[in-house]
Amino acid sequence: MSSSRAEYMSATLSSLTFTNHNDSHLPEIEKIVALLLKYKASPNATRPTEKATPLHFMSRDKTVHIAALLITNGADQSLKDHHGDTPEDYANECQQFKTMIYLQTEKLLEPAVIPSSPTTHQNRPRH
DSSP: OOHHHHHHHHHHHHHHHHSOOOGGGHHHHHHHHHHHHHTTOOTTOOOTTTOOOHHHHHTTTTOHHHHHHHHHTTOOTTOOOTTSOOHHHHHHHTTOHHHHHHHHHHHHSOGGGSOSSTTHHHHSOOO
16 A cells, blocks of 8 residues: 555544544444554544544543554554643543543553454463
């Protein structure tokens, strides 16, 4: 895939997640986000004015599943927006406690331990 197509996908992902969504649309939004990520949209793409990532924006809504999808696909939750806020700060400010707890838990776990599918445990190295 060309870099311009990947940039377009990343910009689309950023714009899609920036918009406030009605709860009834979240299943469709999750499918679109998954499709954009499949086609190499960057989960860390930022909007020029806010410097916020899709994970920032998804952390302010009832979207813990989409936040998990972004993290599974490489979203960096330590990135800060132009105010110095992280996605966890957004979740806290918007009282999205499920998302906030998920983000806090993710920071404590190693990525290899987080199951993304039933087969993930079979592929982990044994200690």
